[in-house]
Amino acid sequence: MFFLQQGPAQTTNYMIAGYTVIFGVILFYVLSLFLRNRNLKRDLETLQELDNKTNV
Amino acid sequence: METKPRLLTILDGVTIILLAVATALVFFFTPIEAVMGNVQKVFYFHVANAWVGMLGFMASAIAGIAYLRTGKRSWDIVGMASVEISVVFLLIAIVTGSIWARPVWNTWWTWDPRLTTAAIMELIYAAYLLLRQGIEDPDRRARFGAVYAILGFISVPLTFLSIRIFRTIHPVVIGNADPSAQGSFDMSPAMLRTFMFSLLVFSFIFADLLWHRIRLGHLADKVEQLKLKVTQ
Numbered sequence: 597m598f599f600l601q602q603g604p605a606q607t608t609n610y611m612i613a614g615y616t617v618i619f620g621v622i623l624f625y626v627l628s629l630f631l632r633n634r635n636l637k638r639d640l641e642t643l644q645e646l647d648n649k650t651n652v
Numbered sequence: 653m654e655t656k657p658r659l660l661t662i663l664d665g666v667t668i669i670l671l672a673v674a675t676a677l678v679f680f681f682t683p684i685e686a687v688m689g690n691v692q693k694v695f696y697f698h699v700a701n702a703w704v705g706m707l708g709f710m711a712s713a714i715a716g717i718a719y720l721r722t723g724k725r726s727w728d729i730v731g732m733a734s735v736e737i738s739v740v741f742l743l744i745a746i747v748t749g750s751i752w753a754r755p756v757w758n759t760w761w762t763w764d765p766r767l768t769t770a771a772i773m774e775l776i777y778a779a780y781l782l783l784r785q786g787i788e789d790p791d792r793r794a795r796f797g798a799v800y801a802i803l804g805f806i807s808v809p810l811t812f813l814s815i816r817i818f819r820t821i822h823p824v825v826i827g828n829a830d831p832s833a834q835g836s837f838d839m840s841p842a843m844l845r846t847f848m849f850s851l852l853v854f855s856f857i858f859a860d861l862l863w864h865r866i867r868l869g870h871l872a873d874k875v876e877q878l879k880l881k882v883t884q
Contacts, residue, residue: 610691610754614697618697640878
């Protein structure tokens with residue numbers, strides 16, 4: 597691919613694409629953890645209320 | 653739900669700082685590789701992501717053994733958390749490898765032994781996540797997960813060693829590459845330091861995310877048990 601080229605190949609766009617994927621996917625995963633945590637906390641509150649009502 | 657431990661908050665902060673330092677090192681400290689150009693900089697985090705992938709699969713196998721020995725549900729949560737994180741990071745490694753390969757190998761994908769074994773490993777653990785969801789009984793699910801994680805771990809050394817035992821075009825970072833490898837390069841001291849630091853940083857990221865994911869797993873377990881109690 598780089599046969600007879602002079603100087604480093606112009607591959608900056610691929611580097612940008614690579615780091616976009618790395619940070620994008622990590623951010624997406626962290627966000628998913630945050631959202632799942634929030635939803636589970638809500639579910640827990642609702643279930644605890646229901647549980648308290650049935651115990652009364 | 654317990655409040656967030658102070659140590660976890662500290663770990664969050666340290667991890668973010670370390671990631672910022674590693675990113676700065678990659679972009680401003682390491683030299684531009686003489687042949688491949690800037691795309692070579694993907695290598696630092698590409699390998700680190702693959703490292704997290706394999707580390708997590710190893711952790712899930714250990715958690716699987718611990719679950720089968722003790723029967724404690726918390727080991728199942730650890731195993732599940734490790735696999736989920738590792739599937740995400742291995743996916744990043746595969747995609748970034750493909751992006752690197754396009755200008756270097758002149759193709760996005762080739763059925764090279766390393767690429768093939770990595771893809772199989774990813775699919776094995778993606779299937780673990782899917783199959784678990786189909787089992788309702790928590791104890792059966794945990795037993796299944798433990799056995800699957802132990803058996804699935806066979807794919808990890810196979811993937812790691814694939815570039816050392818098979819004829820391959822994939823470069824070998826540590827050790828001697830196959831003569832047919834394309835895209836190999838000699839690491840300068842700055843490159844080596846950044847590479848080792850990136851591995852350390854991604855180990856921190858793994859530990860941090862694993863802690864968060866385990867806490868989430870315990871919370872989900874609590875919700876599931878309460879749901880069963882309320883509906884009965």
